[in-house]
Amino acid sequence: MLTSTHAWNMDYEPAAEFGTGRQPRFRLLGNLEVWSADRQTEIRGTIQRTLLATLLAAGSRTVSVQSLVDELWAENPPATAENSLQAHVSRLRRKLHSVGDRQPLGLLSLPSGYRLLVTDVDVDALLFMQTVQEARRRAAVDPHAAVDRIRQALGAWRGPVFGGPMGGSICQAAAASLEAARTVALETLFDLELHHGxxxxxxxxxxxxxxxxxxxxxxxxxxxxxxxxxxxxxxxxxxxxxxxxxxxxxxxxxxxxxxxxxxxxxxxxxxxxxxxxxxxxxxx
Incomplete structure (x- = not known):
């Protein structure tokens, strides 16, 4: 039996930079947050936050218009759902311009839907996955370094993904996948610690x-x-x-x-x- 393990306030190493030299701009591993350098940019409103969460959950993949409508409004979309979605995308795009302190952020409007262009180091969840995978690969060669890296990655978790249930199937699947990855990281960490006394x-x-x-x-x-x-x-x-x-x-x-x-x-x-x-x- 394997279920996700919710004990967030553990004494893990600070995850400030994951060794990359800069803070992620988008933080999903806890309350959804957007940062520009040392300043947090507030994304207000359930629809705007769910829209951003969905685009981030897609990991730079295009999300279809219908999928976004389902994610934002479930079974009760407005009569002009596509127009409403376009308006919310435009609002979010303007907001994200304020976090363009590094390479520009792209929120693309495509014939098939919408896509937010981000890199692994822009999103704490993607950086977490990348760091843990790297640590697991290095474990046989340098287990002590692997332990340090996993602890740093776990230190990024501030609470449940997105701060709790959000959106529909896309957000929920992303949250479940990240929770499972955290559980695997914990299990790997403690196997390494036990192996080394x-x-x-x-x-x-x-x-x-x-x-x-x-x-x-x-x-x-x-x-x-x-x-x-x-x-x-x-x-x-x-x-x-x-x-x-x-x-x-x-x-x-x-x-x-x-x-x-x-x-x-x-x-x-x-x-x-x-x-x-x-x-x-x-x-x-």
Whole structure:
């Protein structure tokens, strides 16, 4: 069972520049924000904010007129939806001119729809994905650098994508994809930390994530390994029991085979759980 992990206020490294030398202009990983240098530009109104969120969620791909109408007004579009959309696009285009402190921002009107031209370093969400992918590629060669980069990337998260539910299927799909990517980044981070003997150091982080409203069995497994390697076997088994109760109470399901297998490994003092062992082998 894998669900997104909502524990935003963790002590991750500041993500100010992601190593690029400049701040992203668009911030989606939390409340939707637009920045020009050190000044925030306010985008007011639900329609304007949803329009910007949708164009950013598309990642420089063209969004059709009908898709934008659906995203902005769902089942209750105005009678002159296309004209209203054109007016909102014009307003947003004028607003975005104020954040053209670097290369000009392009909000293109095309026969097939509209497209906002942005680069990976313009959008915190795109920069997050790029940074985590780079860190995962480097993990085998320089795991310590990979840990630092993942922590920097996670530091960009200020809350739920867009600050909470927004728009329709395009925004919701983008939010779900980013939430899933954050979960993968967290799991990768803690596997690296456990592999390099930082089991005691990550217990508080893992505990906070496991106790958050989300139910993530993979994070629970990592907490159990960290506790066991820190000489806290009883607490590791308690973490399993608490997760089992929550899964039953909240979802009506039993723990996954992987989580049950880890409980058995702890009870049997499996060598793979010792520092230097491969705890991931227990998942196969």
């Amino acid at each position: 930082r089991h005691s150091e990550v217990i508080s982080e893992l505990s906070a994530l496991v106790e958050s409203p989300s139910l993530n069995e993979r994070i629970c497994e990592q907490l159990m390994v960290a506790l066991y390697r820190s000489g806290r076997q009883t607490e590791a088994l308690s973490a399993f029991r608490r997760m089992r109760v929550r899964l039953d109470d909240e979802l009506g399901v039993s723990p996954s085979p992987s989580l049950r297998k880890l409980e058995t490994a702890i009870l049997n003092h499996d060598p793979a759980l010792h520092y230097g062992g491969d705890h991931l082998s227990l998942r196969s």
